[in-house]
Each structure stands twice: as C-alpha cells, then as structure tokens.
Amino acid sequence: MTALATVASQQRGNLNLMQQAQQSGLDGMLALAGALADNDVLPEQFRKNKANILVVMLAAQELGIGFTAAIQNFYIVNGRLSMSADMMISLAQNAGHLIRHEFEGEGNDIKATCILVRSEDRNRHAALEDQLTSESDKDRIAVLEKAIARLEHRVTWGFGEVKAARLTSADADANHNKYRRAMRRHRADAECIRMACPEVLGAYRYTPEELGAKVSEDGAPVDSVTVERADRPQKSSQKAAHREPAQAAPASAQRDSGTGAGLQGLDAQGLYDKASTAPTSKQLLEIAKYAEKAGLKGKVVNTGNGKRSLKAGLNALYDSLG
Structure with missing residues (x-):
C-alpha cells in the first residue's frame, strides 16, 4: 500500500472514537488522550504526553480527519504543529482538487514538479485536454496549451531550489543526496498546495523539514536536531578553537583502500584544504565520506572566513558548487 493510500485509509477509521470523546467535551478528550498516552504504537513524541495528543486531537477535529491519520502524520517541531506532505x-484530494506529478532528469539534476488543478477548474481542464489530444493545427494547439496552463498551479523543485534553501550537503548519506526524487517531491507538494489551496491545511501549512527538522525519506523527523545550514557557524568560541589540536585520521581509516584514496594521513585541516581545490561534487563527497569514517567532521578548521567545524566547512564548499 502506498503512503497516500495509507493516509486515506487512516482517515476513514477512528472517527467514531474521536466523536465519542468530543461529545463528552474537553474532559472526554483529555480522558481519551490519557488512555492513549501509554500506547507504544504512538510516535515517540506523543508517548506519555497527553497534552501533545490533545493538540493533535483538536487539529484533527478542525480538519475533519481521523485521529489515527493525524497522529501518524502530524509532528511537533520547535513548538509548532506540522504535517507530512x-x-x-490527501487533504487536497479529499477537497476535490486534482494533483499530478512530473519528474525530469536523473541524479542530482532530477526535478520534481507538483501540478494542482482546483476542483472548480477540473471539468474545464479535462475538456481542454480532450480537445488538445484531437487537435492537429499548431496555432490551435498553442492556444489550448496556454488555456490549460492557466488552470494549473505548478511548483518545481530541483537542485537550484535545494541549494537556495541551503539544504545541500557534502555528506553522501544526507537524505537530499540519497533520496533526491522523494525529498524534492515533498518540497514541491507542500509549496504547491500552500499556494493553490491553503484552505485545506488550516493553520498547519508546513512540513517538519520546512520548520527546520532533519527528516527521513518519508518526511518524518528523525530526531529533534534542526538541519545544519552551511552558512550557520558552529557555536564554538574562538578561544576553544585555538585549543583544538590537529588530529590525523585513525590507522583503520588510513588503511581503507576505497573511499579516501590519496587522503591517508591528512588531518582535518588538510582534508579541508584538499576539498577547497576539489573541482566536482563527486570528489567533494568522497572527501566528506572519508572525513566521516576518520572521525574528523567535528574538528575545527580555518576556512579563510573564520573557524568552523570541518563538516560545516565542507557543506559550505558543496553549496558553492554550480
């Protein structure tokens, strides 16, 4: 079952339980939240926390969805309630809006586009597309394509958008490097729905990642740590930075004959200096992978623009690549 199908199925369930609690007023909802708080099936941030559960209950009531769907797709990030893409x-489709996706390119060049047609425009949009399929006159085709485009809300996310949002990373294991298609689709979906039909989202208009959470491939927060931006210096004092000793890579990492070829024996500063001359993102990712294996990413280096952790410095270099 796909993620979207799962959400739709969850929405159809558990409405009766919520309705019974709502009929009893706030006391009934608090009692239900308390009973659910000991359930191990709940996401970790809601376990033993009936106040957070109550917030989700109220949000579910506002949006007209089931509790199970809400508790599995709502997340609290930096004190704000967010929802998955x-x-x-699912909320947009339930309101009758049409959503399609297009993907172009491969690898780091892949672009994900969300296309949304509002419910009141769907019949007209379908009629125009039918006309387009049977039309052979070039001028008429151009007119029809423009008419169709006026009814479509489109948002595309590619490398340019990822870079502008400072989500690029020299870490080969970062989700925006491992799951480019899914991560860019999530971003395009959230932005497009927020632009074309914000009324379906109520007050909950952002995904966890948009609020600063580090997320998994499906968009769920993996921990409470916010995304580290390449332009955000590490919180280490200048005095502490001066005390940071140079440290070469461990022998186990130096013996690695795969990732790290040509990097053996370099300390954190040496790796950063070598990365500064890396002409391609692939070479920079190789250096970052070796630094991770050598345990040097947290070491402070001189970047020429101040002292930063090696990880932050590598991210900044990766972000500067075209």
Missing part, C-alpha cells in the same frame, strides 16, 4: 496531498 502526504497528509497535505
């Missing part, structure tokens, strides 16, 4: 799509 799949939940946003």
Whole structure:
C-alpha cells in the first residue's frame, strides 16, 4: 500500500472514537488522550504526553480527519504543529482538487514538479485536454496549451531550489543526496498546495523539514536536531578553537583502500584544504565520506572566513558548487 493510500485509509477509521470523546467535551478528550498516552504504537513524541495528543486531537477535529491519520502524520517541531506532505496531498484530494506529478532528469539534476488543478477548474481542464489530444493545427494547439496552463498551479523543485534553501550537503548519506526524487517531491507538494489551496491545511501549512527538522525519506523527523545550514557557524568560541589540536585520521581509516584514496594521513585541516581545490561534487563527497569514517567532521578548521567545524566547512564548499 502506498503512503497516500495509507493516509486515506487512516482517515476513514477512528472517527467514531474521536466523536465519542468530543461529545463528552474537553474532559472526554483529555480522558481519551490519557488512555492513549501509554500506547507504544504512538510516535515517540506523543508517548506519555497527553497534552501533545490533545493538540493533535483538536487539529484533527478542525480538519475533519481521523485521529489515527493525524497522529501518524502530524509532528511537533520547535513548538509548532506540522504535517507530512502526504497528509497535505490527501487533504487536497479529499477537497476535490486534482494533483499530478512530473519528474525530469536523473541524479542530482532530477526535478520534481507538483501540478494542482482546483476542483472548480477540473471539468474545464479535462475538456481542454480532450480537445488538445484531437487537435492537429499548431496555432490551435498553442492556444489550448496556454488555456490549460492557466488552470494549473505548478511548483518545481530541483537542485537550484535545494541549494537556495541551503539544504545541500557534502555528506553522501544526507537524505537530499540519497533520496533526491522523494525529498524534492515533498518540497514541491507542500509549496504547491500552500499556494493553490491553503484552505485545506488550516493553520498547519508546513512540513517538519520546512520548520527546520532533519527528516527521513518519508518526511518524518528523525530526531529533534534542526538541519545544519552551511552558512550557520558552529557555536564554538574562538578561544576553544585555538585549543583544538590537529588530529590525523585513525590507522583503520588510513588503511581503507576505497573511499579516501590519496587522503591517508591528512588531518582535518588538510582534508579541508584538499576539498577547497576539489573541482566536482563527486570528489567533494568522497572527501566528506572519508572525513566521516576518520572521525574528523567535528574538528575545527580555518576556512579563510573564520573557524568552523570541518563538516560545516565542507557543506559550505558543496553549496558553492554550480
């Protein structure tokens, strides 16, 4: 079952339980939240926390969705309630809006586009597309394509958008490097729905990642740590930075004959200096992978623009690549 199908199925369930609690007023909802708080099936941030559960209950009531769908697709990030991109799509589709996706390119060049046609425009949009398929006159085709485009809300996310949002990373294991298609689709979906039909989202218009959470491939927060930006210096004092000793890579990492070829024996500063001359993102990712294995990413280096951790410095270099 796909993620979207799962959300739709969850929405159809558990409404009766919520309705019974709502009929009893706030006391009934608090009692239900308390009973659910000991359930191991709940996401970790809601376990033993009936106040957070109550917030989700109220949000579910506001949006007219089931509790199970809400508790699995709502997340608290930096004191704000957010929802998954799949939940946003489900709410938009339930309101009758048409959503399609297009993908172009491969690898780091892949672009994900979300296309949304509002419910009141769907019949007209379908009629125009039918006309387009049977039309052979070039001028008429151009007119029809423009008419169709006026009814479509489009948002595309590619490398340029990822870079502008400072989500690029020299870490080969970063989700925006491992799951480019999914991560860019999530971003395009959230932005498109927020632009074209914000009323379906209520007050909950952002995904966890948009609020600063580090997320998994499906958009769920993996921990409470916010995304480290390449332009955000590490919080280490200048005095502490001066005390940071140079440290060469461990012998186990130096013996590695795969990733790290040509990097053996370099300390954190040496790795940064070598990365500064790396002409391609692939070479920079290789250096970052070796630094991770050598345990040097947290070491402070001189970047020429001040002292930063090696990880932050590598991210900044990666972000500067075209």
